[in-house]
Amino acid sequence: MSKVVSELKYSAEHEWVAVDGSGPAGIGISAVAADALGDIVYVDLPEVGSTVTAGETCGEVESTKSVSDLYAPVTGEVVEINDGVVSDPALINSDPYGAGWLFKVAVTEEGPLLSAEEYAAANGGEL
Amino acid sequence: MTENYTALYEQHKKAGASFTDFGGWQMPLKYSSELAEHHAVRNAAGLFDLSHMGEVWVTGPDAAAFLDYALTGKLSAVAVGKAKYSLICDADGGIIDDLITYRRADDKFLVVPNAGNAKVVARALAQRAANFDVTVEDASAQTSLIAVQGPNAEAILLKLVPADQHALVTELKYYAAVEVGISFGGTVRDLLVARTGYTGEDGFEIYVPNLDAPALWEALLEAGEGSGLVPAGLACRDSLRLEAGMPLYGNELSRQGNPYAAGLGPVVSLAKESDFVGKEALGALKTAGVGATIGQKLVGLKGTGRRAARGHYPVLKDGALVGEVTSGQPSPTLGYPVAMAYVDVEFAEPGTVLDVDLRGKPESFEVVALPFYKRQK
Numbered sequence: 001m002s003k004v005v006s007e008l009k010y011s012a013e014h015e016w017v018a019v020d021g022s023g024p025a026g027i028g029i030s031a032v033a034a035d036a037l038g039d040i041v042y043v044d045l046p047e048v049g050s051t052v053t054a055g056e057t058c059g060e061v062e063s064t065k066s067v068s069d070l071y072a073p074v075t076g077e078v079v080e081i082n083d084g085v086v087s088d089p090a091l092i093n094s095d096p097y098g099a100g101w102l103f104k105v106a107v108t109e110e111g112p113l114l115s116a117e118e119y120a121a122a123n124g125g126e127l
Numbered sequence: 128m129t130e131n132y133t134a135l136y137e138q139h140k141k142a143g144a145s146f147t148d149f150g151g152w153q154m155p156l157k158y159s160s161e162l163a164e165h166h167a168v169r170n171a172a173g174l175f176d177l178s179h180m181g182e183v184w185v186t187g188p189d190a191a192a193f194l195d196y197a198l199t200g201k202l203s204a205v206a207v208g209k210a211k212y213s214l215i216c217d218a219d220g221g222i223i224d225d226l227i228t229y230r231r232a233d234d235k236f237l238v239v240p241n242a243g244n245a246k247v248v249a250r251a252l253a254q255r256a257a258n259f260d261v262t263v264e265d266a267s268a269q270t271s272l273i274a275v276q277g278p279n280a281e282a283i284l285l286k287l288v289p290a291d292q293h294a295l296v297t298e299l300k301y302y303a304a305v306e307v308g309i310s311f312g313g314t315v316r317d318l319l320v321a322r323t324g325y326t327g328e329d330g331f332e333i334y335v336p337n338l339d340a341p342a343l344w345e346a347l348l349e350a351g352e353g354s355g356l357v358p359a360g361l362a363c364r365d366s367l368r369l370e371a372g373m374p375l376y377g378n379e380l381s382r383q384g385n386p387y388a389a390g391l392g393p394v395v396s397l398a399k400e401s402d403f404v405g406k407e408a409l410g411a412l413k414t415a416g417v418g419a420t421i422g423q424k425l426v427g428l429k430g431t432g433r434r435a436a437r438g439h440y441p442v443l444k445d446g447a448l449v450g451e452v453t454s455g456q457p458s459p460t461l462g463y464p465v466a467m468a469y470v471d472v473e474f475a476e477p478g479t480v481l482d483v484d485l486r487g488k489p490e491s492f493e494v495v496a497l498p499f500y501k502r503q504k
Contacts, residue, residue, distance in 0.1 A: 038362060039162040041457045042433045060486075062435060064161055064456055065362055067486075093160070 002031040004125035005097045009113040011073035014123070016097065017113060024079045024104040029061060029070070032125045034096045037063040040089040044070070045081045045103050052078060054111025059102075061092070070102070075109040133178035134271050134337040138344050142358050150243030152179035154361050161362035165459040168326050168367055169502075171355025172277030174347055175364060177332065178340065181245025182270040183238040183252060187261035190234045192401065197255040198228065199386065199409070201399040205230045210302045210323060214386055214394055215240075215248055216405035220412055221382035222389070224248050225374065227323060229304045237319070237334075239272075241376045255404060271340035275347060276330030276367075278502075279354040284320070284331055286350040287311055296320065296331075311346030312339065325364060327371025327500055369454050369465060372427060372498025378438060378453045379425055379467055385409070387418035388469065390425050390497070423450060423469040427499055428483065428492040430464030433457075436483040436492065442468050443482040443489060449474050452483060458499060465499045466492065 008016040014033035018026040034040065042062040052058040052072035059070035081103040085091050092100040120127050131152045139146070144155035155176060157164060167173050185194060194202035200213035210229045214222055224244040229237040240248035249265035256263050275283055285293055287309045295307050304321035316339060324330040335343050348356065365375070374380050379389055386395050386409065395409050418424045428436060435457045442450035455466030466483070474481060477496050482489035 038157065039160050041162075042435075044434075062457070064165075064366060064459065067435070067437065090162075 001124065001126040002035045003097075004030065004032065004116050004120040004127050006116040006127050008097070008116060009073075010116065010119035011071060011111060011113060012122075013071040013073070015071060015073040017073045017110075019107070024106045025074055025076075026101050026104050027073060028096055028101040029092060030119070030123075030125065031096045032123045033068070034093050034100070037061060037068060038065045039063055040092045043085055043089045043092065043102070045086065046072075046078045048078050048081055050078050052076065052105060054109060061089075072105070073111050073113060074105050074107045075111070076105040076107040078103050079106050080104040131179070133176055134340040135176045135178060135273075135344050138341055139176065139358070144358070144360060147361060149361055150179055150241065152242055154179055155358070157360040157362045158358045161360065161366070162459050164357055164359040164363040165366050167355055167357045168277045168328055168359055168363060169460055170278065171357075172275055172279040172283055172330075172351055173326070173359030173363065174344070174351065174356055175274040175276060175359050176271075176344070177274050178271040178337075179242035180272050181238075181240040181242065181248060181265070181267040182272070182334065183240065183245075183249050184264045184266055185236045185238060185252065185261055186234060186264070187259070188234055189259040189261050190236055193256055193259035193261045194228065194236055194238075195399055195401045196259070196403050197252055198226075199395040199403060199405065200228070201396040202228055202230070202236065207232055208303055208305060210304055210321060212302075212394060214391060215251060216386070216409065217382060218405055218408060220385045220405050220408035222376075222380045222384055222386065223251060223382065225376055225380055225391075229319075229321060231304075231319075244376060269337055271335050271337050272332055273335060273340065273343055273347065274324060274330060274332045275351075275356070276324045276326040276359075277328050277356075279351070279356065280328070280330040283347065283351045283354050283356055287346055289315060309333070309343065312342035318343075325371075325373055326367040327373070327498065328367075328502055365454075366456060366459055369456065369467065370458050370460055370498065370500035372467070374425070374467070375454060385412055385417060387412050388423050388425060390418065392418065418472065420472060422472060424472050424475040425453070426468060426470055426475050427495045427497040428452070428455070428466040428468050428481070429495045429499070430466070431491050431493065433464070434485050434490055435464035436466040436468070436485065436490075441484040442470050442492075443484055444474055449481065460500050464492075467497070470494070
């Protein structure tokens with residue numbers, strides 16, 4: 001069963017958010033989503049300096065079998081994107097909560113987020 | 128729709144497969160990574176459970192004449208031991224299914240339809256048999272089908288074949304089948320082995336009674352240890368056949384489509400002496416130039432960017448709708464997006480640059496000749 005990391009928060013659209021005190025929040029997609037998509041071969045991320053809005057699409061993740069919109073789980077300015085995952089999208093499958101992170105946002109407002117327990121219960125993940 | 132399980136369901140579960148519904152069957156989608164499985168088939172070997180495919184036996188003195196009438200091909204011209212790719216069409220020329228027919232004897236053929244069409248095909252054959260001295264027997268429910276595909280397929284299969292029968296396998300031609308002794312589960316059983324596939328690689332398809340299928344599956348996996356053999360699911364089967372330019376019923380082929388638009392004109396034998404179901408309609412489509420000078424034609428599309436076209440995406444020329452994608456995804460072997468699409472014949476020439484509407488953003492694709500991938504012989 002796909003892993004759900006207990007220290008993170010999650011959106012209903014399967015993004016995870018690492019809120020790091022006052023610093024920018026790291027964002028990625030959950031192992032549940034990565035496993036469902038299959039082997040990810042392309043990722044389109046928002047640009048550094050752009051503003052994303054919680055609940056709105058901000059990119060896409062494409063696997064061999066399907067394509068899925070990326071939703072911003074928070075509102076704020078994108079301060080960094082993971083170039084490693086752009087050149088090697090398979091990192092999202094192999095390490096979705098680590099090397100497969102997607103981008104960081106200076107959060108001005110959080111969207112509705114779930115705790116790890118709530119997310120796992122709704123999506124069949126394993127804590 | 129009721130869910131059907133193949134005789135190998137427990138083997139798939141044990142191997143960690145994730146499942147998908149396909150034609151009413153719970154089939155393994157992938158075991159680990161569909162990309163890894165795809166590459167294994169191209170570079171080593173993959174083991175597929177194809178037990179969802181149908182098996183319909185046609186026997187009797189009129190068997191050849193009957194199939195000439197029921198299918199679009201001239202099956203009476205097929206030599207015993209050989210196979211032929213053919214279509215079964217409606218009276219109006221619509222495609223009911225594409226199928227492979229093996230001639231096992233002068234008066235005995237095995238017809239293999241797709242999973243989702245097996246019952247429809249068996250029924251259509253039974254109906255069309257009314258005026259022929261033949262027996263049509265749907266053995267799909269009792270028959271499993273296991274495929275070994277990839278450059279190492281022959282070496283793997285030979286490990287289970289007694290030495291004095293090796294030549295039967297090594298000399299077996301593409302699109303031919305033979306009964307071969309296969310050693311598994313402590314005995315040697317004679318099974319029908321065909322050198323056919325749906326991956327663009329060399330390989331074999333082995334017909335086996337359900338009861339023996341799990342032991343054969345395990346024996347093949349064991350024989351493939353050290354040869355890079357992995358169990359392979361439907362996800363990679365789809366990417367492999369797309370690269371090889373092979374149509375999938377339900378995507379490229381349908382009742383609404385026709386053989387000429389699909390590029391399958393050569394599979395329709397208008398020249399055979401006998402009448403056949405769909406002959407008049409198909410003759411008229413050909414005369415009208417469908418798929419050549421009028422209507423649409425199935426083409427290959429090669430993406431110039433990284434984003435892939437997917438089934439049902441619109442194909443545009445200068446913003447105007449000129450076609451629709453039937454299958455598409457990033458090609459694991461080639462490294463760029465590939466797709467098949469029906470486009471208006473005036474835009475079907477290789478080299479033509481078209482746009483595919485990728486969820487609101489047009490992306491340019493070039494019409495290319497099929498297949499995308501051809502193995503080195």
